[in-house]
Amino acid sequence: SQQGEEDPQALSIQEGENATMNCSYKTSINNLQWYRQNSGRGLVHLILIRSNEREKHSGRLRVTLDTSKKSSSLLITASRAADTASYFCATDFNFGNEKLTFGTGTRLTIIP
Amino acid sequence: NAGVTQTPKFQVLKTGQSMTLQCAQDMNHEYMSWYRQDPGMGLRLIHYSVGAGITDQGEVPNGYNVSRSTTEDFPLRLLSAAPSQTSVYFCASSLRGEVISPLHFGNGTRLTVT
Numbered sequence: 001s002q003q004g005e006e007d008p009q010a011l012s013i014q015e016g017e018n019a020t021m022n023c024s025y026k027t028s029i030n031n032l033q034w035y036r037q038n039s040g041r042g043l044v045h046l047i048l049i050r051s052n053e054r055e056k057h058s059g060r061l062r063v064t065l066d067t068s069k070k071s072s073s074l075l076i077t078a079s080r081a082a083d084t085a086s087y088f089c090a091t092d093f094n095f096g097n098e099k100l101t102f103g104t105g106t107r108l109t110i111i112p
Numbered sequence: 113n114a115g116v117t118q119t120p121k122f123q124v125l126k127t128g129q130s131m132t133l134q135c136a137q138d139m140n141h142e143y144m145s146w147y148r149q150d151p152g153m154g155l156r157l158i159h160y161s162v163g164a165g166i167t168d169q170g171e172v173p174n175g176y177n178v179s180r181s182t183t184e185d186f187p188l189r190l191l192s193a194a195p196s197q198t199s200v201y202f203c204a205s206s207l208r209g210e211v212i213s214p215l216h217f218g219n220g221t222r223l224t225v226t
Contacts, residue, residue: 016189027140033214035215040219042116042204042218043155043202043204043215048212048214095214097143097213097215098168098216100145100157101171102147104152
């Protein structure tokens with residue numbers, strides 16, 4: 001069964017706006033990762049946040065983690081057309097990528 | 113540096129046929145895995161391997177076999193294809209260690225079983 005659930009399932013915004021997507025999970029985790037998938041391609045790793053971290057930044061990406069609520073959010077600032085993609089969270093409760101569990105994804109569309 | 117290479121990109125099978133999806137990586141990654149991606153279901157883990165000669169089942173292993181004779185290759189075998197196996201299949205790899213490493217994905221194999 002899916003460990004993570006992303007919300008919303010789909011999101012459309014104007015170019016230049018910020019995009020926020022959320023991930024909720026069911027059991028305690030060691031790490032949470034976010035991946036991007038462009039249409040017809042494999043997933044690409046964006047950012048990893050550990051269970052003892054609350055916030056992490058990478059370029060225009062900001063990830064937060066609230067372990068008490070079992071949720072994470074991914075914020076993309078100043079969106080660009082190239083950000084159009086699906087975004088997935090992935091969680092592990094064992095240490096490492098063994099049995100890494102992916103959510104169902106958020107489909108983000110940036111309108112030029 | 114090719115990364116993770118999957119072949120073929122597309123395949124159509126008839127029910128009952130068998131085939132092997134190929135996956136190769138040139139990054140000397142110990143960990144390799146196979147996922148299937150279905151609409152609205154996200155990615156589900158089929159099988160994974162933590163090194164040559166070692167494989168284990170994921171969430172949805174039935175109907176699939178794997179082997180890991182070398183570090184580089186991790187083929188996925190469909191023994192007797194069924195329409196329920198119509199999906200997009202992704203191979204992924206990563207380093208293993210005390211610190212988790214990101215997964216590197218291939219570009220997928222789109223399989224249709226009629």
